Amino acid sequence: MxxxxxxxxxxxxxxxxxxxxxxxEGGEIAVQETxxxxxxxxxxxxxxxxxxLKHGDRIGAIVEVIARERDVTVEEMVIVCEGEVAELTLDSxxxxxxxxxxxxxxxxxxxxxxxxxxxxxEAAHEFKRRETVDEVFDWxxxxxxxxxxxxxxxxxxxxxxxxxxxxPGSEHIGHLAGHAKELKLDLVRGDIANG
Amino acid sequence: xxxxxxxxxxxxxxxESEFASGVGAGRWSVINFAFPILDFVISAMDxxxxxxxxxxxxxxTNFPAQAPMVWIWxxxxxxxxxxxxxxxxxxxxxxxxxxxxxxxxxxxxxRKTGPHNNNAGNLPHLxxxxxxxxxxxxxxxxxxxxxxxxxxxxxxxx
Numbered sequence: 136m137x138x139x140x141x142x143x144x145x146x147x148x149x150x151x152x153x154x155x156x157x158x159x160e161g162g163e164i165a166v167q168e169t170x171x172x173x174x175x176x177x178x179x180x181x182x183x184x185x186x187x188l189k190h191g192d193r194i195g196a197i198v199e200v201i202a203r204e205r206d207v208t209v210e211e212m213v214i215v216c217e218g219e220v221a222e223l224t225l226d227s228x229x230x231x232x233x234x235x236x237x238x239x240x241x242x243x244x245x246x247x248x249x250x251x252x253x254x255x256x257e258a259a260h261e262f263k264r265r266e267t268v269d270e271v272f273d274w275x276x277x278x279x280x281x282x283x284x285x286x287x288x289x290x291x292x293x294x295x296x297x298x299x300x301x302x303p304g305s306e307h308i309g310h311l312a313g314h315a316k317e318l319k320l321d322l323v324r325g326d327i328a329n330g
Numbered sequence: 331x332x333x334x335x336x337x338x339x340x341x342x343x344x345x346e347s348e349f350a351s352g353v354g355a356g357r358w359s360v361i362n363f364a365f366p367i368l369d370f371v372i373s374a375m376d377x378x379x380x381x382x383x384x385x386x387x388x389x390x391t392n393f394p395a396q397a398p399m400v401w402i403w404x405x406x407x408x409x410x411x412x413x414x415x416x417x418x419x420x421x422x423x424x425x426x427x428x429x430x431x432x433x434x435x436x437x438x439x440x441r442k443t444g445p446h447n448n449n450a451g452n453l454p455h456l457x458x459x460x461x462x463x464x465x466x467x468x469x470x471x472x473x474x475x476x477x478x479x480x481x482x483x484x485x486x487x488x
Contacts, residue, residue: 175347183347218355237354238347272480289377289420289477299455303348303469304476305355325477326456327425328438328449 172229175238176201176214180310188229195225201241214241215265217305222265240265242309245316249308251275252296253283253322264309268293268302268320275322292325301325336393337365340464348465358468361405366390368398369405372468374417374475384417384475386435388467397458398467399441401434402427419478426474437474439467 174186176197186197194214202209213222217238229235242264249271250259258278262271275281276288283291292301295311296319302311312318343349344360352358361369368390371383387403404411413429425436432442439458444450450457456470 175350177347217351234354236350238351276480287420289480290422291480292473301455301470301473304473305351305357325422325474326438326453327422328436328443328447328456329452330430330436330443330447330449 172233172235174229174235177238177240177307177310180306180313188235190229190231192229193225194223194227194229197239198225198241205243207243211244212241213244213265214239240307240310242307247308247312247315248317250296250317250319251293251322252319253281256280262308264307264312266308267304268306268308268311269304271308271320272304272322275320281322290324291322293320294323295319296321299326334365336390339394340365340368340390343464346463346465348463349468352465352468352472357472361385366393368464369403370468371405372471372475375479377419377478379479384471385411386471389441394460394462397439397441397444398464399434400467417475417478422474422477426471435471437467437470439470 172188172190174188174197175183176186177183178201188196195209198209198212198214202212205212209225214225215222216234217240223239245264246261247264248259249262250257251271253275258275258280260271260274272291272293275293276283276291294301298321302320308318340363344363353360356373358370358372361371363369366389368388369385370388371385373381374384375381385403385405387401387405389399402411402416403409404415410433416427416429417423428436430436432446434440434442436443438444438449438453438456439462441458444457
């Protein structure tokens with residue numbers, strides 16, 4: 136049995152069901168065991184949902200639900216556990232030791248052409264939607280065309296093209312791109328407070 | 331007894347998905363929360379790939395209307411981390427954890443740093459706003475603490 140909440144932006148928690156921090160009397164957090172297993176599944180930049188699973192349920196059931204909603208085939212989708220390189224196999228099931236506290240991500244299998252601008256220069260490369268901003272950064276700062284001194288690479292950050300807000304390194308390319316096939320980012324010096 | 335509404339907001343921020351995701355991935359963790367004090371650690375990687383944890387203490391009175399006040403913290407000795415023990419590396423790290431008059435973390439979102447030299451006004455995208463979540467601060471600290479590790483050999487484009 137699988138059930139999925141409607142997207143609950145900013146309210147979901149990876150371990151919200153099993154360990155709910157609900158007792159806040161006096162500002163002290165108490166951990167309450169409720170015994171349910173819930174996966175936090177991110178399906179878009181501001182689209183997340185909590186999916187209730189029981190031991191033995193297939194991970195692929197999550198993909199099937201989302202594929203149906205998007206009117207695509209299951210084969211066109213991929214699900215990954217945050218921090219892992221390899222995609223999950225759809226037949227893998229939730230076991231008692233499954234890392235359910237780690238957020239999961241569902242993406243379309245298509246690639247995203249990422250264009251990085253650095254001053255007047257630009258470079259493009261195709262990335263999997265499950266790859267992260269950190270991986271784009273590693274590619275971009277090492278480009279010979281950009282000529283960034285390795286000793287200075289740590290001073291740089293990636294921001295959305297034409298904007299100033301730094302994009303978190305753990306963010307997936309697919310979530311930033313949305314349904315687009317292309318994503319534009321600027322490689323800039325990270326802002327430092329003056330003083 | 332009336333409970334400070336800031337407590338509920340802090341707890342909500344600690345349950346928020348971006349925050350929980352960082353905990354699950356080992357990017358940060360909370361050591362203790364006893365309002366208005368939040369003690370936490372952020373994982374850091376140096377240029378050689380060595381991983382460590384850096385301690386912090388946040389004071390959250392009037393949260394979220396008032397910006398958090400945050401110190402780099404020595405949890406073992408219950409005091410601010412001595413300047414000579416603070417993370418070193420590129421200028422972003424050096425500036426963020428410099429020893430200065432207030433000796434708080436020197437980032438525009440920080441309560442004392444924001445008004446200092448008009449940092450919040452000059453860098454509004456890094457300034458605190460009541461609609462921001464605590465994960466904003468944790469992500470910023472994590473990015474800076476791991477910037478030392480972001481050095482790669484130069485190569486030609488694929």
